[in-house]
Amino acid sequence: MEKIREFLKDKQKSVPVIIFILGLFSMFFAYFFVNRGSTEESTSETKPTPQITPIEEQIQSVNSPTPTPKTTFSPTKTPSPTQKPAEPSNTPAPSPTTEPKNTTISSIASLDGFRSSNNGGNDSIEIRVRNGAMVGAPEYELVTRGFVSFDISTLPDNATIVKATLRLYQYQVDGTPFTAGGSIKIDHMDYGASLESADYDASAINANIATLTSNSGIEWKDAEVTNAVKKDIDEGHSKSQYRLHFATEEDGDGEVDTAYFYSANSGHNTNPPQLVVSYTE
Numbered sequence: 552m553e554k555i556r557e558f559l560k561d562k563q564k565s566v567p568v569i570i571f572i573l574g575l576f577s578m579f580f581a582y583f584f585v586n587r588g589s590t591e592e593s594t595s596e597t598k599p600t601p602q603i604t605p606i607e608e609q610i611q612s613v614n615s616p617t618p619t620p621k622t623t624f625s626p627t628k629t630p631s632p633t634q635k636p637a638e639p640s641n642t643p644a645p646s647p648t649t650e651p652k653n654t655t656i657s658s659i660a661s662l663d664g665f666r667s668s669n670n671g672g673n674d675s676i677e678i679r680v681r682n683g684a685m686v687g688a689p690e691y692e693l694v695t696r697g698f699v700s701f702d703i704s705t706l707p708d709n710a711t712i713v714k715a716t717l718r719l720y721q722y723q724v725d726g727t728p729f730t731a732g733g734s735i736k737i738d739h740m741d742y743g744a745s746l747e748s749a750d751y752d753a754s755a756i757n758a759n760i761a762t763l764t765s766n767s768g769i770e771w772k773d774a775e776v777t778n779a780v781k782k783d784i785d786e787g788h789s790k791s792q793y794r795l796h797f798a799t800e801e802d803g804d805g806e807v808d809t810a811y812f813y814s815a816n817s818g819h820n821t822n823p824p825q826l827v828v829s830y831t832e
């Protein structure tokens with residue numbers, strides 16, 4: 552204390568001491584306010600704590616190379632199963648093409664032959680188609696017509712006619728029948744179970760349905776009679792019957808002109824009349 556009193560007494564020394572003390576106070580207050588401010592800041596706002604990346608990780612991240620993107624393998628496409636054609640539903644199978652059947656029917660012996668304009672005729676020899684001679688008094692030109700008949704009851708009940716052909720074999724010609732007569736025409740007939748005089752001029756179902764021939768050739772003469780056979784079947788006929796005549800039946804020259812065809816009972820032929828029928832069933 553002695554020394555302090557001496558020191559305080561010393562005016563020259565007291566000033567620096569005061570300054571020193573004031574300095575200490577200043578420092579104290581400065582420290583006090585600084586701490587107070589930081590406390591207020593920490594209470595008013597929470598500062599985010601910086602994330603510190605661990606050193607090892609930093610090193611690792613530096614050392615690790617840029618990762619090569621892995622090749623993405625697209626999955627192999629599973630082949631879709633070949634689409635099978637739809638099973639046919641209950642569509643009915645097309646019916647197989649039915650091949651037509653053919654049958655040849657020979658004429659009925661008792662119903663083929665000829666009848667003439669003088670009521671004459673014959674069913675036991677050939678079939679004739681004729682004009683001339685001049686007969687009677689007063690004289691007139693004799694005309695002859697041929698007849699042929701077929702049994703179609705042998706065809707199946709459910710037969711559908713595709714085609715029918717009438718065939719007669721012309722085996723002889725006298726005179727020049729086709730010069731004035733023109734051609735031999737066919738009438739579709741229904742003359743029943745017997746060949747009679749009346750059949751010469753009986754009404755036809757249909758007259759002139761076809762031409763058999765217009766020449767003297769010795770050969771088979773064919774004519775299509777499909778509609779006639781269909782009609783016979785439709786109408787329930789057991790026979791299909793025809794009459795043959797020249798287109799022009801009288802030539803007035805007084806000469807006999809005749810075309811001869813085999814019948815079923817000519818007695819000297821192997822070519823009786825035929826009805827060739829093509830049908831399905």
Ligand SMILES: [Ca+2]
Pocket residue numbers: 659660661662663664673674675676814815816
């Ligand atoms: Ca006959």
Ligand SMILES: [Ca+2]
Pocket residue numbers: 682683802803804805806807808
């Ligand atoms: Ca004549």
